[in-house]
Amino acid sequence: MSDLTRDSRLRSDARGIKVLVPVLLALLLIGCATAAYEPMRIDSIPFRDRAVTQTSGPISVSAAVPGAEETRALFDIPLYDSGIQPVWLKVENRTSDWIRYAPVGTDREYFSPEEVAYVHKGTFSGKARKVMYRYFYDMAMPRRIPPGETRSGFIFTHAHPGTKAFNVDLFGASRADDLSFTFFIDVPGFKPDHSEAYFDELYEAGQIRDFDRDGLRAELAAMDHQTRDRSGQRQGLPINVVVVGEPQQVLQALIRANWVEKPRTEAGIAASQDMLFGRIADVVFRKNRSASGSQNELRFWLSPMRENGTPVWLVQVTRHVGEGEDQGRLVPDLDDAAAYFMQDMWYGQGLAAYAWVLGQGQVPFDNPQQSLEGEEYFTSGYMLVAWLSGPAVSMLDMMALDWDEGPGRVSE
Amino acid sequence: MTSYRSVPLLLTLLVFLPVFAQSDAEAPGSPFLERAITQTEDAVTITVAVPSDTETRELFGVPLYKRKIQPVWLEIANDRETPITFLPLGLDPKYFTPIESAFLGAGSASEADMNMCKFFFDRRINMFIDPGEKRTGFMFTQLQEGTKSFNVDVYTDDDRIVNFTFFVPVPGLRLDHQDVDWDNLYPEDQIRDLDKDALIEALTAMPCCTTDKKSKGSGDPLNLVVIGTVDEVYYAFLRAGWDETEVISRSSLTKMAKSFVTGSEYRYSPVSGLYLFDRPQDVAFQKARDNINERNHLRLWMSPLRFEGVPVWVGQISRDIGVRLTAKTITTHKVDPDMDETREYLVENLAYSQALAKLGYVDGVGEATIDAPRANLTGDPYITDGKRVVLWISSQPKNFGEVEDLDWGAQPIR
Numbered sequence: 001m002s003d004l005t006r007d008s009r010l011r012s013d014a015r016g017i018k019v020l021v022p023v024l025l026a027l028l029l030i031g032c033a034t035a036a037y038e039p040m041r042i043d044s045i046p047f048r049d050r051a052v053t054q055t056s057g058p059i060s061v062s063a064a065v066p067g068a069e070e071t072r073a074l075f076d077i078p079l080y081d082s083g084i085q086p087v088w089l090k091v092e093n094r095t096s097d098w099i100r101y102a103p104v105g106t107d108r109e110y111f112s113p114e115e116v117a118y119v120h121k122g123t124f125s126g127k128a129r130k131v132m133y134r135y136f137y138d139m140a141m142p143r144r145i146p147p148g149e150t151r152s153g154f155i156f157t158h159a160h161p162g163t164k165a166f167n168v169d170l171f172g173a174s175r176a177d178d179l180s181f182t183f184f185i186d187v188p189g190f191k192p193d194h195s196e197a198y199f200d201e202l203y204e205a206g207q208i209r210d211f212d213r214d215g216l217r218a219e220l221a222a223m224d225h226q227t228r229d230r231s232g233q234r235q236g237l238p239i240n241v242v243v244v245g246e247p248q249q250v251l252q253a254l255i256r257a258n259w260v261e262k263p264r265t266e267a268g269i270a271a272s273q274d275m276l277f278g279r280i281a282d283v284v285f286r287k288n289r290s291a292s293g294s295q296n297e298l299r300f301w302l303s304p305m306r307e308n309g310t311p312v313w314l315v316q317v318t319r320h321v322g323e324g325e326d327q328g329r330l331v332p333d334l335d336d337a338a339a340y341f342m343q344d345m346w347y348g349q350g351l352a353a354y355a356w357v358l359g360q361g362q363v364p365f366d367n368p369q370q371s372l373e374g375e376e377y378f379t380s381g382y383m384l385v386a387w388l389s390g391p392a393v394s395m396l397d398m399m400a401l402d403w404d405e406g407p408g409r410v411s412e
Numbered sequence: 413m414t415s416y417r418s419v420p421l422l423l424t425l426l427v428f429l430p431v432f433a434q435s436d437a438e439a440p441g442s443p444f445l446e447r448a449i450t451q452t453e454d455a456v457t458i459t460v461a462v463p464s465d466t467e468t469r470e471l472f473g474v475p476l477y478k479r480k481i482q483p484v485w486l487e488i489a490n491d492r493e494t495p496i497t498f499l500p501l502g503l504d505p506k507y508f509t510p511i512e513s514a515f516l517g518a519g520s521a522s523e524a525d526m527n528m529c530k531f532f533f534d535r536r537i538n539m540f541i542d543p544g545e546k547r548t549g550f551m552f553t554q555l556q557e558g559t560k561s562f563n564v565d566v567y568t569d570d571d572r573i574v575n576f577t578f579f580v581p582v583p584g585l586r587l588d589h590q591d592v593d594w595d596n597l598y599p600e601d602q603i604r605d606l607d608k609d610a611l612i613e614a615l616t617a618m619p620c621c622t623t624d625k626k627s628k629g630s631g632d633p634l635n636l637v638v639i640g641t642v643d644e645v646y647y648a649f650l651r652a653g654w655d656e657t658e659v660i661s662r663s664s665l666t667k668m669a670k671s672f673v674t675g676s677e678y679r680y681s682p683v684s685g686l687y688l689f690d691r692p693q694d695v696a697f698q699k700a701r702d703n704i705n706e707r708n709h710l711r712l713w714m715s716p717l718r719f720e721g722v723p724v725w726v727g728q729i730s731r732d733i734g735v736r737l738t739a740k741t742i743t744t745h746k747v748d749p750d751m752d753e754t755r756e757y758l759v760e761n762l763a764y765s766q767a768l769a770k771l772g773y774v775d776g777v778g779e780a781t782i783d784a785p786r787a788n789l790t791g792d793p794y795i796t797d798g799k800r801v802v803l804w805i806s807s808q809p810k811n812f813g814e815v816e817d818l819d820w821g822a823q824p825i826r
Contacts, residue, residue, distance in 0.1 A: 098823070104760040109701055112757070114748045115733040133749075137782060142826045143756055171817075178813050289506050290480075321512055326521050332529075336509040339539060343501035365533065396571050400497075406540065 037128035039076040039135060047074075048088065054181045058094035061181045062152075063087060065164045067188035075139075076132075077120045084111055085159035085187075089168060090152035093145040097173035101143050105169030105180070107157035113140040116156045162187065165255035182392075184252060199247055199282070199311070203304045210306040216244075217357060217403055219305060225314070225359045225383065227274035229372050236274035236372045238361045238379060240338045241315040243300070244307050245388040250300075252390035253350025259285040259298065268328060269297070270318055273372040276301045281316075287344075293322025296340065317341045332368060334379040335407040342384050349392040355385045355401035380407040443467065445485070451576050454568070456496060458576050459487040462560045464583045472532070474517035480555040481513050482582075484562070486537050489546040494569035496541050500551055502565030502575075508552040510536045558585045558680060561650035575809065579647055585680055586664065587656045589695040594642050597694075598716045605718040612820055614717055615800060616776040618726055622686035622711075624789055631686055631789040632747075633777045633796055635755045636727035638712060639719055640805035645712065646695070648805040652765035654697035654710065655679045688713045688726065707732050708754065709745075729758050749785065751796040752824065759801060763812040770804035772818035799824050 042048075051064035065087050068080035079086060087106065093099045103110045113136040121129050141153030157166065168181045211219055220242055227236035243250060251261075262269065264284045272280065281299035288295045296319050305312040317338055319331040331337065345351040362381035363369045370376055382404065448461040462484055465477040476483060484503070490496050500507050508516065510532035511524075517532075518524035537549030553562070564576040606614060615637055622631035638645055650656075658664040658680045671678035679700055685692030693711035700707050710729045717724040731754040732745035748754055762768040779798035780786040787793050799822055 100817075102760045102764070104757065104764050108764070112731060112733070112748050112750065112753045114750050114753070115706070115731065118733045118746060118748075134782065137750065144825055146825070171813075171815075173817075294512075319509060319512060321515050321521065326515065329515070329521050331509055331512045331515070333509055333511050333533070336511075340501070340509075343499055344505075346499070347501050347505070365530070395573060398571075 034125045035123045035128060037076055037124050037132040037135070040073045042074060042139075045070050045073055050185070051088070051090075052183060052185060054183070056179055056181070059099065059170065059179060060090075060092040060094075061168050061170070062090040062092075063166075063168065063183045063185060065185045065187050070188075075136075079116065079120075079156075080159055082119070083159045084116060085157050085164065086154040087157055087164070087166065088152070088154050089141050090150060091145050091168075091170065092150040093147060095172065095177065096147045097177065098147060099145045099177070100171045101141065101145065102169045102171060103141070103143070103155050106155055106166045109158065111156040113137060113154070113156060160260060162261050163251070163255060165252070182252075182256070184255065199302050202282075202302055207304045208306060209304055210309060212308060216305065216307045216312065217355075220357045220383065220385065221359065221404075223359075226361060227271070227276050227316070229273050230275060234372060235369070237271050237316050237318070237377060238334070238359070238363075238381075239276075239314045239316060240334045240379060240383055241298075241317050241341055242357070242383055242385045243313040243315050243388055244310055244385065245313075246311060246390075249390035250313070250388050253345060253348065253388040254285055254298070256350055256392070257287075257344050257348030259287045262286050264299075269299075270320060270328065270330065271299065271316060271371055271373065274299070274316070276314060277303070289319075290322070293327065295320050295322060296337065298341070330371065330373075330375040330377060332375070332377045334377055335382065338382070338384040339407070342386065345386055345388060346395060346398055349394065350388050350390075351386060351398050352389040352393050353387040353399040353401055355403035356382045356406035357385055358404045359383050382407040442471075447580070448485075449578060449580060451578070453576065454572075454574050455491040456566050456568075456574050457487075457489040457491065458564050458566075458578075460564070460578050460580060461485045462580045462582050466584075472517060473528075474514075474519075476513065476517045476552070477555055477557075479516045481508055481516060482553050482555045482560065483513075483550045484553050484560070485548070485550055486564070487546065487548040488537070488541050488564075488566070490541040490543055492568065493543050495543060496569070496574075497567040498537065498539050498541065498547075499565045499567060499573075500537075500539065503551060503562045504553040506554055510550075510552065513552040556655075557582055558587055558656040559646075559650055561647070577647075577651070577809065579650065585656070586659050586661050587680075588659050588682075588693075589642075589646065589656070591659060592694050594714065597714055602716045603718060604716060605721060606724075608719075611717070611719050611724070612774050615724075615726075615774045615802065618715075618776055618800075619688065620777050621788070622688055622728055625685070625687055627687060627690055629789050630786075632728045632730060633751055633794065634688065634726050634728050635751055635777055635796065635800050636710070636712075636729055636758070637774070637800055637802040638725040638727060638805055639722055639802065640725070640807075641722060642714075644805045644807040645725065647807045648762060648765075648767035649697045649710070651767045651809075652761050654699045654708075657696040657698060658682050683709060683711070686711055686728065689715070693727075706734075707745075708757075710758070729754050731757070747788070747792050747794070749792070749794045751794050752799070752826065755799075755801055756824075759803070762803065762805070763815050766809040766811060767806055768803060768812075768815050769806040769810055770816040770818060772802045772820045773799045773822040773824060774802060774820060775822050776800050797824050797826065 047066040047070045048064045051062045053060055053062040066074055071080055071086055072078045091101060117133050117136040139154050141155050142151050145151045164185045164187050166183055170179045172178055225239040262284045264281055269284055282302050283300040285298040286295055299316045301314045303312050303314050319337045321329045342354055359381050363378045365378045368376040368378045444463040444467045445461050448459050450459040463471055468476050468483055488498055511529050514524040514529045514532040515521045535550050537551050538547050541547050560580045560582050562578055566574045621633050623629055660682045664682050667678050668681055677700060683696045694714050695712050697710045698707050708731050712725045712727040715724050715726050731748040733748050734746040759771060775798055777796055777798045777800055780795050782795050785793040785795045
């Protein structure tokens with residue numbers, strides 16, 4: 001027995017050496033890496049043709065975001081693979097004072113240029129590394145823009161697929177000169193689910209029902225807010241949020257609060273069998289809450305209802321815990337999820353007004369129901385109605401409408 | 413959570429009502445409430461208390477701290493004539509709901525039965541407080557050991573937000589600043605109170621850099637001056653998301669070893685001493701970023717200088733961007749060579765956290781250009797425009813648009 005063991009160990013050692021030799025060779029090669037650092041000239045990559053410019057009085061800001069391939073060419077490194085997305089900025093200062101640009105306004109945890117270079121020094125030779133460090137230093141967007149001058153360069157942010165949304169905050173000599181520009185820039189290489197046309201074609205003109213605010217309230221209270229499975233027999237999760245807003249406005253508000261659009265048919269979308277108006281959710285957004293994978297999800301259906309011409313969306317918001325066997329597990333308290341969404345939009349300065357409306361389906365804590373996936377939930381039956389705004393609404397300008405009492409006030 | 417549904421309500425009540433009564437947070441025998449802190453503003457009274465790791469286990473029966481969850485106990489009394497709304501998101505944007513906390517605390521959803529879920533659910537704090545009413549309960553937040561710092565935002569019916577800021581010491585860590593005898597750092601005759609011009613002159617004349625233990629060599633540039641009381645300094649950095657630092661002890665060494673072996677994060681890890689005024693830093697703060705090798709470190713020394721009676725601190729900040737091997741210390745953090753980038757990051761970090769009132773710049777570090785960099789004590793090259801930023805810290809929230817930029821003729825240009 002022991003002989004056998006020794007024998008097999010010997011053989012595995014021999015195999016190990018065969019594997020080891022190329023590995024050692026590879027390590028040796030990396031150790032004296034000879035790769036040169038050869039970024040392409042910025043003028044040879046036309047990403048700045050897509051630059052968006054905004055002007056406020058004597059200050060103009062332009063921004064462009066290179067896609068993954070363009071970034072690889074610009075920096076000779078696949079930065080997107082490391083979750084880093086460069087943003088190109090140009091600030092033109094026609095005032096008579098210095099202006100300061102604050103990168104943390106664009107990304108609270110932006111990467112410093114030298115950090116990006118150092119982390120990717122990898123296979124470059126010693127000489128190439130020096131060239132690379134210098135290149136990143138020279139390509140960086142400076143913070144200070146002297147009077148009458150223009151400065152441009154890159155800042156390195158966390159990558160987001162789809163529309164890149166960010167602020168450019170500028171500080172002048174006095175408070176009156178402080179400015180914040182908000183950009184929404186489409187990045188090549190990501191297809192969102194729908195063009196605007198999708199929503200225009202969902203309903204025939206004759207199907208649309210327009211209400212005034214009181215009419216909407218009555219309709220929401222009376223409607224069936226339960227999703228169904230494909231057969232229409234089994235009930236899915238209820239609607240716990242109603243959003244009123246034009247698609248672009250809703251998108252802006254969500255992006256500003258760091259929600260990320262997900263393809264609606266992607267694996268792992270929660271309650272994916274739930275159907276309303278004969279179809280699965282039109283748009284899905286997700287927001288990660290922790291490194292361990294806990295997340296919140298929003299599923300939107302455009303309804304045929306309008307409030308004074310503005311689209312009304314029926315929405316499920318759910319929270320999910322994200323570890324091990326619980327990956328994606330539904331948190332059963334749907335009221336908590338709605339209360340979170342309300343605050344999230346409010347702090348994200350995207351909430352113009354909100355109200356609670358009592359719907360049809362109370363599901364008590366002590367007698368929970370099951371989703372189509374077999375996960376338990378409970379709810380007071382209140383729905384949050386949120387009027388969302390694209391342009392920032394100061395928290396104090398938000399309006400709380402006096403409709404129904406809201407979930408927190410009952411069952412105490 | 414199938415088991416959660418199968419337990420009859422009656423059983424829940426029988427088993428858990430006595431437990432609720434017994435461990436009710438207001439009942440005697442909850443020692444963490446002895447550390448409760450109360451603030452009143454605009455007829456709203458908030459009392460908060462934070463149970464330690466051990467106390468949390470006793471209260472909830474599961475190791476929530478281990479799952480990075482920290483309960484915060486709140487009592488909100490509304491003596492106004494209209495309802496108020498408490499906004500949990502203002503306290504922690506990544507707060508946990510009660511049932512989520514039960515799932516995570518138990519280890520998995522299937523381990524958390526209905527009793528446990530109900531136990532957590534029933535002790536939650538309600539968002540809505542009617543006139544004359546008082547609500548108590550727990551909120552479940554992301555773990556912050558040492559000193560727990562947070563805001564309590566209350567929305568009133570007349571469209572205002574009443575904002576409270578709390579700093580609550582949580583037992584369990586041995587922090588560096590707890591050992592400093594702030595009142596006796598310098599003999600009385602060494603303390604110098606200066607006016608603006610004398611301050612600029614004195615700060616410009618400070619040593620350029622830290623030294624080694626024998627007060628020799630030229631280490632990291634002292635590119636930071638902070639003006640504020642001990643409490644203000646420490647509140648401001650906590651509000652801006654910095655963590656405190658533990659001293660070397662058996663407990664901290666064990667945590668360091670565990671973090672090294674498992675690759676897990678140790679937010680309060682002891683840091684090495686750099687030297688100024690013949691002593692290592694009085695206080696160090698650190699800010700973890702995306703991964704364990706990427707943190708910012710900041711060290712401060714209280715100087716014998718005072719400006720309008722307020723202590724003047726000298727310090728040094730660096731951004732770690734990786735780990736590298738050295739002959740002297742085996743491994744050390746690779747520091748971002750662009751010292752000014754890191755310095756300016758701190759200015760914005762404090763301003764956006766509403767912790768900065770004023771800033772100015774003085775010379776004194778000496779320029780080191782990209783073509784002629786200098787090196788610190790571990791041989792890391794660095795570049796700088798040679799400026800020191802002077803930061804007036806604010807313990808009261810200050811909108812970042814209101815930060816005053818004093819031009820003392822030494823403004824950076826990049």
